[in-house]
Amino acid sequence: MTDQTIKNGKLVSLTYSICDQSGGVLEQSDLPVSYIHGGRTELIGGMDRAVAGKRAGDSVQFELEPNQGAGPHDPNLTCTDDVDNVPTQFRHVGAEVRMQGESGDVKTFYVTKIENGQLTLDANHPLAGKNLRVAVKIREVRDPTPQELMQDGMI
DSSP states (O other), X not given: OOOOBOOTTOEEEEEEEEEOTTOXXXXXXXXXXXXXXXXXXXXXXXXXXXXXXXXXXXXXXXXXXXXXXXXXOOGGGEEEEEGGGSOGGGOSTTOEEEXXXXXSOEEEEEEEEEETXXXXXXXXXXXXXXXXXXXXXXXXXXXXXXXXXXXXXXX
């Protein structure tokens, strides 16, 4: 472990978890994720600002409102239909359905609910509209190699 602080141009490796307000884990990375601080990689909701100035071994926790995370839930991206109108391969919660709109755009919808003969499809990000708690553990801070700089488009 080095004793460097996180600042622009440093390679940072971290693990994280994203939880809902009741503490349920929504997303987690136990394998370190690496990025070059100040580079092209965008982190969720200002995570890069939250870790700036920290060192390997430090932990950071912060909360995100929907507009800082996956955005607000858009009810226009949700539709309900009679389950009998839906092909059988999509009649389970979690099924992924790709649909093309009138303008030619393709959107992915997920079956989020089936009840009372109705099936609900939702194209919102699964974290949309949710307040989130983020916990980050900084694993490593160091100077990037020339290859890592090239991969990030920094040189």
